[in-house]
Amino acid sequence: MFGIVRPCSHRLSEGLKAEWMAHLCGLCLALRADHGQFARVVTNYDGLIVSVLTDAQTGTADAARRTAGPCPLRGMRTASVAKGEGARLAASVSLVLASAKIRDHVADRNGLLRRRPVAAAARKVAAGWDRAGARTGAALGFDTALLVDAVDRQVGIEQLAGPGTPLTVITEPTETATAAAFAHTAVLAGRPGNAAPLAEAGRLFGRLAHLLDAVEDRATDAAEGAWNPLTATGATTAQARRLCDDAVHGIRLALRDVEFADSALVHVLLAHELRRSVDRAFGTATCAHQGHGAPGQGQPPQYGGPPQYGQAPAGGPYVQGQQLNGPQAPYIDGPVPPGGTGGGHGGHGGGSGGGEGGTPQFPHQPKKPRGFLAGCAAFIGLCCTCQMCCANHYEGPWSRKKREGCCSDCDCCDCGDCGGCDCCGDGSGCDCCDCCSCCDCG
Numbered sequence: 238m239f240g241i242v243r244p245c246s247h248r249l250s251e252g253l254k255a256e257w258m259a260h261l262c263g264l265c266l267a268l269r270a271d272h273g274q275f276a277r278v279v280t281n282y283d284g285l286i287v288s289v290l291t292d293a294q295t296g297t298a299d300a301a302r303r304t305a306g307p308c309p310l311r312g313m314r315t316a317s318v319a320k321g322e323g324a325r326l327a328a329s330v331s332l333v334l335a336s337a338k339i340r341d342h343v344a345d346r347n348g349l350l351r352r353r354p355v356a357a358a359a360r361k362v363a364a365g366w367d368r369a370g371a372r373t374g375a376a377l378g379f380d381t382a383l384l385v386d387a388v389d390r391q392v393g394i395e396q397l398a399g400p401g402t403p404l405t406v407i408t409e410p411t412e413t414a415t416a417a418a419f420a421h422t423a424v425l426a427g428r429p430g431n432a433a434p435l436a437e438a439g440r441l442f443g444r445l446a447h448l449l450d451a452v453e454d455r456a457t458d459a460a461e462g463a464w465n466p467l468t469a470t471g472a473t474t475a476q477a478r479r480l481c482d483d484a485v486h487g488i489r490l491a492l493r494d495v496e497f498a499d500s501a502l503v504h505v506l507l508a509h510e511l512r513r514s515v516d517r518a519f520g521t522a523t524c525a526h527q528g529h530g531a532p533g534q535g536q537p538p539q540y541g542g543p544p545q546y547g548q549a550p551a552g553g554p555y556v557q558g559q560q561l562n563g564p565q566a567p568y569i570d571g572p573v574p575p576g577g578t579g580g581g582h583g584g585h586g587g588g589s590g591g592g593e594g595g596t597p598q599f600p601h602q603p604k605k606p607r608g609f610l611a612g613c614a615a616f617i618g619l620c621c622t623c624q625m626c627c628a629n630h631y632e633g634p635w636s637r638k639k640r641e642g643c644c645s646d647c648d649c650c651d652c653g654d655c656g657g658c659d660c661c662g663d664g665s666g667c668d669c670c671d672c673c674s675c676c677d678c679g
Contacts, residue, residue: 240282241449241514242506249505255317256502260285260292260327262305263319267328272369276332279366283446284331287418289502290435291323294426296498312631322425326377330418332370333381336363337388337414344392345463379421387414395464400471404480407466408447415443434494438507441484441491445511448477448484449518474519481515604637 246254264285268276301321307313339359342350349355367385374381387410398407419439423431451466452474458465467477489508497503607615612635619634633640 260288263324267324279335287327288323290422293503329370329373332366333384336366339363384414402470408444411447412440412443416440434491438491441487445484
């Protein structure tokens with residue numbers, strides 16, 4: 238899976254997360270249906286934006302959906318997935334651009350592609366994807382020759398580039414390709430007036446994708462002696478960052494001129510997530526999820542200071558022999574039962590137990606760990622169903638403790654970056670954030 242727009246599930250509301258997954262799975266299944274199983278390897282986060290834009294203009298109520306069967310990458314769950322022209326256009330564009338990426342790596346002699354047999358096989362795969370993308374594009378009225386021509390020009394531009402060459406000269410072919418793809422979503426949606434602003438948004442998105450890829454690969458390319466636009470032109474990180482920031486701002490302005498039926502997911506992906514993609518690439522991102530952010534943004538209280546009312550002292554909540562001034566006071570020598578000091582039934586406080594005459598409530602006993610062989614069997618099952626990667630939570634194969642799937646880890650995000658956003662009314666910022674679920678308002 239590749240792409241620059243990689244939203245963390247903790248930042249999406251349940252509705253937007255379901256929509257995003259519908260487009261991702263719809264792209265994957267459209268690739269399989271039109272081009273075979275192997276074509277699914279080009280499923281990418283950026284390609285699905287073409288499908289999202291198409292649905293956003295037609296309206297989610299009228300969007301074509303179907304129920305897909307269980308898939309290992311969804312933890313063997315069924316799902317409602319996108320289908321129709323938007324998903325097929327996304328598949329066509331993904332194939333052609335993936336082909337371009339392969340040819341670019343072959344030309345740069347990256348990694349294994351330095352070896353002639355591997356490079357020859359990669360060229361053959363790329364040519365096949367070009368033809369497959371062209372077939373699907375033709376069926377949708379989209380001429381992928383424009384994309385292929387832009388890709389072919391890229392090699393010549395890179396060969397002529399040198400110190401002082403503007404970065405925008407090198408990114409132009411990618412800009413042209415993505416502008417054409419974004420603009421054609423207006424044709425599919427029956428809104429030709431949206432073509433011009435979407436082309437502008439696509440042009441800037443292509444510039445951003447090219448530059449962020451160059452920034453992220455700069456160290457690797459230098460180690461391998463591969464061509465990199467920043468190194469070749471002598472551009473500084475600050476210059477690249479300025480171009481990226483301008484592109485993000487330009488995309489937001491262009492989207493204001495687009496007539497959408499439902500812009501919620503488009504806004505999250507192309508307004509908020511692009512900004513985070515830039516921060517991530519340049520190493521300026523912070524994470525507020527699971528206690529990594531600032532206090533008040535999902536971070537649990539930290540022990541170590543003087544005990545406050547209702548808060549445990551340093552060393553944890555249960556310290557023998559230390560007088561507490563909060564609800565823990567009657568339980569100096571032992572743990573506090575759930576519900577605090579007061580009990581519901583016959584007690585003198587809130588809660589369902591733990592007070593005078595109440596029935597104490599105790600935590601569930603942890604499950605007994607599995608043995609070695611049983612744990613191995615559970616581990617195989619979790620791996621084969623991809624739950625260890627893709628499930629939000631799963632049971633540890635040996636310990637039986639609750640675990641989070643690898644893909645649920647947050648590589649993100651201070652979710653308080655809503656300031657000045659259209660969805661936040663007066664632009665004062667959004668503190669109602671369920672990781673930017675405020676953008677569900679559209």
